[in-house]
Amino acid sequence: MNVNGRIWLFGDDVNTDLIIPGRYLDNYDPSHLAAHAMEGANKEFASKVSPGDIVIAGRNFGCGSSREQAVTALKQSGVSAVIARSFARIFYRNAINLGLYVLECDDADSVFSDGETAMLDIDAHTMCSDDGSRRVNLTEIPNHAKKIIDSGGLIPHLKSQIGKRDH
Amino acid sequence: MAKTMAEKILSAKARKDVRAGEIVEAEVDYVMVNDITAPAAFDEFEGFCTPPLEKKMVLIPDHYVPNKDVASAIQAKKMRDFASKYKIRNYFEIGSGGVCHQLMIEKGFVAPGRLIVGADSHTCSYGAMGAFATGIGSTEAATVFARGVLWFKVPESMKFEVNGQLGRHVSGKDIILTIIGDIGVEGALYQSMEVVGDTISALPVSERVTISNMGIEAGAKACIIPPDAKVDDYLKGRVRDTYEKVYADKDAEYSDIRKYDAKDIVPVVAKPFLPSNVAPASEVGVTIDQAYLGSCTNGRIEDLRVAAAILKGKKVHEGVRMIVVPASKDVFDKAMEEGLFKIFSDAGAFISGPTCGACLGGYMGVLAPGERCVSTTNRNFIGRMGHMESEVYLAGPAVVAASAVAGRIVDPSEVTG
Numbered sequence: 001m002n003v004n005g006r007i008w009l010f011g012d013d014v015n016t017d018l019i020i021p022g023r024y025l026d027n028y029d030p031s032h033l034a035a036h037a038m039e040g041a042n043k044e045f046a047s048k049v050s051p052g053d054i055v056i057a058g059r060n061f062g063c064g065s066s067r068e069q070a071v072t073a074l075k076q077s078g079v080s081a082v083i084a085r086s087f088a089r090i091f092y093r094n095a096i097n098l099g100l101y102v103l104e105c106d107d108a109d110s111v112f113s114d115g116e117t118a119m120l121d122i123d124a125h126t127m128c129s130d131d132g133s134r135r136v137n138l139t140e141i142p143n144h145a146k147k148i149i150d151s152g153g154l155i156p157h158l159k160s161q162i163g164k165r166d167h
Numbered sequence: 168m169a170k171t172m173a174e175k176i177l178s179a180k181a182r183k184d185v186r187a188g189e190i191v192e193a194e195v196d197y198v199m200v201n202d203i204t205a206p207a208a209f210d211e212f213e214g215f216c217t218p219p220l221e222k223k224m225v226l227i228p229d230h231y232v233p234n235k236d237v238a239s240a241i242q243a244k245k246m247r248d249f250a251s252k253y254k255i256r257n258y259f260e261i262g263s264g265g266v267c268h269q270l271m272i273e274k275g276f277v278a279p280g281r282l283i284v285g286a287d288s289h290t291c292s293y294g295a296m297g298a299f300a301t302g303i304g305s306t307e308a309a310t311v312f313a314r315g316v317l318w319f320k321v322p323e324s325m326k327f328e329v330n331g332q333l334g335r336h337v338s339g340k341d342i343i344l345t346i347i348g349d350i351g352v353e354g355a356l357y358q359s360m361e362v363v364g365d366t367i368s369a370l371p372v373s374e375r376v377t378i379s380n381m382g383i384e385a386g387a388k389a390c391i392i393p394p395d396a397k398v399d400d401y402l403k404g405r406v407r408d409t410y411e412k413v414y415a416d417k418d419a420e421y422s423d424i425r426k427y428d429a430k431d432i433v434p435v436v437a438k439p440f441l442p443s444n445v446a447p448a449s450e451v452g453v454t455i456d457q458a459y460l461g462s463c464t465n466g467r468i469e470d471l472r473v474a475a476a477i478l479k480g481k482k483v484h485e486g487v488r489m490i491v492v493p494a495s496k497d498v499f500d501k502a503m504e505e506g507l508f509k510i511f512s513d514a515g516a517f518i519s520g521p522t523c524g525a526c527l528g529g530y531m532g533v534l535a536p537g538e539r540c541v542s543t544t545n546r547n548f549i550g551r552m553g554h555m556e557s558e559v560y561l562a563g564p565a566v567v568a569a570s571a572v573a574g575r576i577v578d579p580s581e582v583t584g
Contacts, residue, residue, distance in 0.1 A: 013352055013441060017548040022527030025203045026231055026238035040550050060353040063386065064546060065527070066288040068207060068304035089357050089388055090288055094304035144190060144318075154306050155211050158314075 001122040003080040004130075005052035009114035010041055012058035016091065019062065019070040033069050034076035051078030054120055054127075056108045058084065062091020071098045081120055083108045083127065083138060096145045099153035104139040111136050169416035171324040172391045173359035176299040176413055180282040187323040187420070195223060196281040198311040201267045201523075202228040204286030204304070206245045211309035218253070219312040225257040225276055226250050227267040230523040235530040265495025265521035268292040268463035272376065273497055278402060278410035279394040284308070284317060289463050289545065291387060294379035295372065296402075297394030297412055299359070302383060322359040322388045323422040324415075325350075329364040331429035336579040338473070339374030340465060340543070340563030342366070343381040344435045345427065348445030356386035358422060361415060363393055366429040372401045373469040377563075380464045381545050384442040434578050436541070437561040440549045448566045449578035455560070457540040458489040458571035459552075460516075462526045465543035465564050466494030468501045474568035475507040477583060478514040484574030489516035490525065490532045516571070528552045534559075541570045 018040030020033055027033075038045035055074065061084035062070060071094045074082065081101035095102040101122055108127060111134050112118055120127045125138040141149065151157035168186065170178065178185045180193035200208050205226060212219065228246050231239035250258035257276075264270055268289050271277050279297030284290060286308040293300035303317070311317050327346055346362075347354070360382050367375065375392050382390025394412045402410075434448040460466070460474050471493060483489045491511050493499040499520060502508055508518055525532030526544040534540055534553030539560065542552065547559035560576055569582035 015546075015548045017527075017546070017551050021550055022529055023533075025527070026236060026242065026529070028207050028242070040548075040555060060356065060386065063352060064288065064548060066286055066290075066302040066304055067203065068286075068306060069203075071304075072207075086353065086356065088353070088386060090302050090304065090383075093307065097304055097306040154310060155214055158310060159214070 003052050003054065003120045004117060005054045005080055005120065006050065006117050007112050007114060008042065008045060008049065008053060008055050009109060009112065010055065010057040013060045013063055014041055014057050015064035016062060016067050016070040017064055020067065020073045025067060025069060028069060030072050030076035033073040037073035037077045046077065049077045049079065052080045053078060054118065055079055055082045056084070056112055057082065058109050059086045061087050063088035066090045068094045068098065071095050071100050075100045081122070085109065096148050097154035099149050101149060103141060105136055108136050169418040169420070171359065171419040171421065172361055172413060172415045173299055173322055173324050173389060175415070176280055176282055177319060177321050179280065185321050187321050189321045190318060191321060192316050192318050193282055194316055195284055195311050197223055197225055197276045197283045198308055199225040199227060199267055199271055199285035199287070199290065200308050201230055201287055202232060202243050202246055203230045204308065206242050207305035208286060208308040208312070209245060209249045211306050212312045215313040217313050220315045221253055221255045223315055224255055224312060225271065226255055227259045227264055227270055228261065229265065229267045229521070230527065231529050232261050232522060235524065261520070263496055265498070266463045266466060266523055268380065269466065269494035269498065272296065273405065273495055275402065275405040275407045278406050279398060279412040280410055284311060288383045289380050291382045291390050292376050292380040292463060294382065294389050294391040295375035296398050297391065299389050299391065301388050322357055324359045324361055325355055326421045326424045327360060327362045327427070328424065329362070329366040329427045329429055331366055333366060333429045333432060336434050336565040337432055338563045338565065339370055339377040341432050341435050343378040344437050344442070344445050344561065345432050347381065347385045347443050348435070349425070350385055352384060352441050352443045353386040355382065358387055360385070360387045360390040362390065367392055368395060371469055372397055373467040376467070377464055381442065384545060434563065434566050436566060436576055437547055439547050439558040439560065442545070442547060442561060447578070448562060448576060451560065451576040453539060454575045455487055455541050455570055456538040457532065457534065458487055458567050459525055459532055459540055459542040459544065460490070460564055460567050461492030461494060462523065462544040463494060464545045466492055466498065468498050470543065470564040471498065471502050471507050473564040475510045477565060477568040477579060478516070478572065479510050481514055481572050483515040483571045487571055487574055489571045491516050491518045493521055495521050525552060541567050541576050543567050
């Protein structure tokens with residue numbers, strides 16, 4: 001899968017309170033959550049993000065609460081993938097379970113700039129600047145996780161497994 | 168093969184011999200959801216078209232109950248309706264319930280050797296009783312309602328040994344904040360922490376829960392403390408079913424072993440905006456607008472007693488609001504019986520029934536721009552308890568109570584003499 005999108009660059013330890021502040025958790029409607037996505041880290045994000053955009057961050061992205069609303073907010077905003085040096089464990093699992101691509105990369109946050117567009121090739125696990133001059137390799141998504149994401153998330157994945165057993 | 172506690176519990180629950188790095192499907196003993204995480208889980212669950220495994224399920228509204236507004240009321244009602252539709256016995260209404268993690272422990276769902284998941288990141292609290300417990304998302308919770316199993320990557324383990332006698336006013340909160348200050352907020356990422364040593368054995372169960380509760384703030388998947396006779400005593404008369412204590416083998420492999428001398432640990436504070444930004448309370452000194460005592464981290468009767476001992480006969484500083492929130496009905500009742508509410512009220516503190524509200528900036532103690540709160544909770548991220556320009560300083564109950572009296576963050580000895 002190839003995606004061309006604008007890059008939104010963030011630093012280390014972007015926690016779930018920044019991705020979707022606790023005060024918005026009284027309503028789990030995806031469009032309500034998307035309207036406040038990344039509000040704690042970048043106030044312009046929710047109004048300017050477009051389908052296909054790519055979030056790049058440093059270490060420990062998604063640390064803090066188990067709120068799946070953090071993934072829902074990003075996914076509903078149209079974010080195609082989050083690329084970070086490392087991910088907090090629960091956010092990483094939630095992203096896989098809701099079908100959002102999460103890829104580790106040690107240098108994307110130093111190679112790409114906020115606001116530029118780049119081409120992400122999920123299958124080849126690479127990302128390349130528009131002019132082709134800069135390219136980074138991303139860590140391959142573990143096979144069991146990729147199967148879940150490709151099914152559209154954990155629930156569709158489990159249903160497809162049940163379907164396979166039945167026939 | 169020698170095993171860590173995490174490897175032993177996951178091996179038992181996966182019914183095969185597993186070690187760190189393997190991915191297993193394991194049988195879950197209990198799955199807990201709260202009013203923030205339950206509604207999405209219910210929606211996902213209905214798609215399975217199967218009855219839920221109700222014996223394994225525990226439903227605890229606590230974050231925004233009593234309902235903070237109409238939106239919260241709708242989420243809480245969804246929980247109540249689901250419990251009623253599927254006849255789920257383990258649903259705890261306000262008035263009999265409280266903060267989910269305190270309730271899971273009080274009501275005997277948590278016991279040594281169990282595998283428990285919860286759609287709340289502080290589910291790792293149950294490691295204090297020798298269980299393997301970890302936070303999950305709503306979707307995963309829905310799959311456990313339907314199937315009773317979940318996949319886990321068996322984590323590597325880090326060992327933290329604390330030995331020696333703690334000084335005056337130093338508690339479990341100071342131990343875990345000191346550890347997080349040492350290893351950082353991703354110091355235990357994807358790993359299971361094992362916290363051991365004679366200092367830990369000497370701690371009451373409640374302070375051990377504080378330690379395990381904050382393992383997630385170092386990125387840990389679980390934070391386990393070897394169970395002992397104190398855990399058995401606590402569980403007498405409250406535990407559901409039988410349990411078996413599990414211990415790490417002597418030559419189990421750890422990715423890291425760190426040792427701490429209890430006498431080097433002092434009352435500390437985690438300054439904004441990360442739980443790892445730790446400094447001795449005596450060096451902080453900033454003025455405060457609010458002091459918060461409560462939460463799954465430090466809302467137990469033992470915490471309230473510590474604070475009451477400091478506040479007795481004293482007044483909360485002019486210009487400081489102090490909020491006391493017992494973590495459960497049982498804690499509330501005990502505090503009332505022991506006369507602690509009279510002490511808090513005489514000091515000028517506000518007392519509420521159990522709720523998570525203020526800890527995550529929901530209600531019952533939200534901060535205005537520029538305000539500063541010293542709090543016994545677990546997170547001090549930007550905007551965590553209110554406005555993006557407010558600040559949270561994390562500390563144990565002694566520092567919070569003493570700071571409420573002093574009007575600025577102090578070492579408790581400055582107030583107690």
